[in-house]
Amino acid sequence: MAFFEARDISISFGGLKALNRVSFQVEEGEVFSIIGPNGAGKTTIFNCINRYYTLDEGTFVFGGKDITRARPYAIAAKGIARTFQNIELFKNTTVLDNLLLGRHRHRKTSFLSEALFLPWVRKQELRNREKAEEVIDFLDLQAYRDQQVAGLPYGVQKTVELGRALATEPKLLLLDEPSSGMNMEEMEDLSYWITDIKEELGITILMVEHNMRLVRKVSDRVLAMDFGVVITQGETKEVLEHPDVLQAYLGEEGAATRS
Amino acid sequence: MRFVMKRDYNEDIRLFRYRSTFFWYLALVAGCLMAPLVLDEYLLSQLTFVCMYSVATVGLMLLTGYTGQISMGHAAFFAIGAYTSAILTNHGVPFLMALVAAGFLAGLVGIVIGLPALRLSGLYLAIATMAFSFIVEEILARWESVTRGNMGMMVEPPSIGPLVFESETRYYYLSLVILILTIVAARNLLRSPTGRAMVAIRDSEVASQAMGISLAKFKTMAFAISAFFTGVGGSLYAHKLTFINPESFTILLSIELLAMVIVGGLGSIHGAVFGTAFIIFLPQIIIMTKDYMPKYLAEQTGLEPFIYGVMIMLFILFEPLGIYGRWRKTKFYFEMFPLYKKDTFRREKKYFKAERH
Numbered sequence: 001m002a003f004f005e006a007r008d009i010s011i012s013f014g015g016l017k018a019l020n021r022v023s024f025q026v027e028e029g030e031v032f033s034i035i036g037p038n039g040a041g042k043t044t045i046f047n048c049i050n051r052y053y054t055l056d057e058g059t060f061v062f063g064g065k066d067i068t069r070a071r072p073y074a075i076a077a078k079g080i081a082r083t084f085q086n087i088e089l090f091k092n093t094t095v096l097d098n099l100l101l102g103r104h105r106h107r108k109t110s111f112l113s114e115a116l117f118l119p120w121v122r123k124q125e126l127r128n129r130e131k132a133e134e135v136i137d138f139l140d141l142q143a144y145r146d147q148q149v150a151g152l153p154y155g156v157q158k159t160v161e162l163g164r165a166l167a168t169e170p171k172l173l174l175l176d177e178p179s180s181g182m183n184m185e186e187m188e189d190l191s192y193w194i195t196d197i198k199e200e201l202g203i204t205i206l207m208v209e210h211n212m213r214l215v216r217k218v219s220d221r222v223l224a225m226d227f228g229v230v231i232t233q234g235e236t237k238e239v240l241e242h243p244d245v246l247q248a249y250l251g252e253e254g255a256a257t258r259s
Numbered sequence: 260m261r262f263v264m265k266r267d268y269n270e271d272i273r274l275f276r277y278r279s280t281f282f283w284y285l286a287l288v289a290g291c292l293m294a295p296l297v298l299d300e301y302l303l304s305q306l307t308f309v310c311m312y313s314v315a316t317v318g319l320m321l322l323t324g325y326t327g328q329i330s331m332g333h334a335a336f337f338a339i340g341a342y343t344s345a346i347l348t349n350h351g352v353p354f355l356m357a358l359v360a361a362g363f364l365a366g367l368v369g370i371v372i373g374l375p376a377l378r379l380s381g382l383y384l385a386i387a388t389m390a391f392s393f394i395v396e397e398i399l400a401r402w403e404s405v406t407r408g409n410m411g412m413m414v415e416p417p418s419i420g421p422l423v424f425e426s427e428t429r430y431y432y433l434s435l436v437i438l439i440l441t442i443v444a445a446r447n448l449l450r451s452p453t454g455r456a457m458v459a460i461r462d463s464e465v466a467s468q469a470m471g472i473s474l475a476k477f478k479t480m481a482f483a484i485s486a487f488f489t490g491v492g493g494s495l496y497a498h499k500l501t502f503i504n505p506e507s508f509t510i511l512l513s514i515e516l517l518a519m520v521i522v523g524g525l526g527s528i529h530g531a532v533f534g535t536a537f538i539i540f541l542p543q544i545i546i547m548t549k550d551y552m553p554k555y556l557a558e559q560t561g562l563e564p565f566i567y568g569v570m571i572m573l574f575i576l577f578e579p580l581g582i583y584g585r586w587r588k589t590k591f592y593f594e595m596f597p598l599y600k601k602d603t604f605r606r607e608k609k610y611f612k613a614e615r616h
């Protein structure tokens with residue numbers, strides 16, 4: 001049985017079929033990438049997993065359990081973390097606070113004990129800090145630790161968002177265009193981090209990405225889609241060189257040059 | 260500017276960032292304890308009002324400043340606290356129990372009022388909470404068998420065991436202690452997961468959910484905690500005035516409480532207390548400056564509410580970070596002198612402006 005599975009998922013917005021019977025399986029420990037032109041429906045898949053949108057049809061299975069109807073916050077509690085295409089950080093707080101918020105799903109204290117800051121609350125906080133500090137070390141965020149997020153460069157904010165997702169200690173990590181807005185150097189770092197996340201932390205990754213170099217470098221398998229339907233999926237190399245995939249991208253570029 | 264070397268995570272979560280801060284607070288508390296020795300009865304009574312209103316505004320700050328949920332209904336929680344405590348003590352319940360019960364009942368009602376907040380935000384939430392405030396006011400006026408309606412009711416001065424808080428000084432100390440407990444509890448919450456979750460909801464609901472934060476749970480919790488403190492403030496108020504009637508808890512009070520947190524600076528506990536002190540002492544300051552005004556101006560009717568309104572407007576326009584923000588800037592100026600640049604806080608300010616839609 002697959003680690004994570006989408007079975008015939010469909011959703012429409014008004015008349016637009018944003019997803020049309022999409023199916024795929026992610027195996028434990030792999031990096032699975034989703035590619036496709038703008039508006040293909042990639043982000044919509046993530047938003048459906050997170051239950052920001054509700055599927056019209058189909059199911060998601062994670063760890064052998066149907067999670068199609070779970071509440072949005074429960075998805076995170078089950079060990080699925082994500083980043084967003086257009087950064088969704090807690091802007092008026094520090095980098096450290098953002099990472100600590102990633103620890104929320106491990107909260108074991110009641111608010112009453114927190115108001116009194118009882119010893120076990122302190123213990124939990126120390127543990128949270130230790131974990132946050134591990135993430136800071138992993139992503140080289142030391143210099144930004146106590147800085148307000150709102151003023152940081154875009155690439156750093158992207159990294160903080162990745163860190164916040166890692167701080168949740170997920171089993172499955174959803175990355176929505178992690179490299180967008182990053183410079184070459186940051187992108188280089190990112191590709192190593194993704195490999196490390198997979199190999200050292202043993203976290204399975206489902207990634208949406210436009211940058212084909214990054215996709216080629218880190219993915220084990222790839223799914224290509226357009227207009228809400230799957231074009232093809234399989235080994236990275238095969239998919240990236242599949243004529244229909246090239247056609248989907250060229251078609252778009254062709255349209256862009258024409259207009 | 261100061262750099263702190265931390266050697267232990269404990270240093271990160273303690274209440275006071277610098278050792279010196281701790282001593283400053285100690286000095287402040289000492290100053291507050293000495294206040295009855297130097298202030299006359301009237302000023303001391305005003306200071307008591309600052310303490311007990313601050314208990315309420317710290318509550319409102321948690322909700323509006325930290326969780327980002329506006330409330331125009333806090334007068335109602337204040338009233339619920341006041342009446343609960345008044346009725347219970349009049350029936351012979353000890354004051355401390357009545358005080359806690361006042362907080363709990365307000366908190367329970369807060370949970371109910373928090374429910375619409377799950378679907379509403381901004382102006383709509385303001386109107387919904389305002390409607391709630393009207394309903395409570397109406398109930399207090401109509402439910403005569405319990406509240407004595409518009410006639411109002413007398414309230415006993417509180418006592419703990421043999422200790423009766425009759426004198427101004429004693430009541431001041433009582434309010435001060437409860438304010439300090441309130442602030443410590445609020446600060447504790449803010450450095451634990453609950454407080455962080457509240458701030459997270461303010462900044463991004465979408466991301467909060469992705470972190471496993473249940474909006475329903477933490478929004479209602481924020482309402483309940485906020486209402487609890489405001490209810491406690493209301494209880495103190497009732498026993499201070501020794502007479503309450505529904506007219507004391509109109510929408511004007513809600514607006515005043517909101518003005519206190521906004522003027523003080525949203526998102527800071529200091530701000531809640533500063534703002535409260537400012538708004539309470541403002542009428543006094545206006546009266547004092549009257550002596551220096553030209554006669555025709557000083558004798559204008561409606562001068563006080565006018566200045567009051569203008570001050571609040573000026574604050575919102577030019578100092579969106581409130582009194583606490585101004586204080587931080589001034590402090591920063593002296594720390595950095597002569598290197599201070601005007602632009603240092605600009606980005607922050609711009610951001611706050613954009614957030615206000």
Ligand SMILES: Nc1ncnc2c1ncn2[C@@H]1O[C@H](COP(=O)(O)OP(=O)(O)OP(=O)(O)O)[C@@H](O)[C@H]1O
Pocket residue numbers: 013016018036037038039040041042043044045085
């Ligand atoms: N909430 C919504 N309401 C209406 N239409 C939507 C909504 N969300 C997405 N869509 C539409 O669904 C389609 C797929 O959008 P989606 O954001 O999933 O694209 P994408 O593949 O992530 O594209 P990009 O590469 O630009 O991020 C688009 O046509 C979009 O306009």
Ligand SMILES: [Mg+2]
Pocket residue numbers: 042043044085
């Ligand atoms: Mg997208």
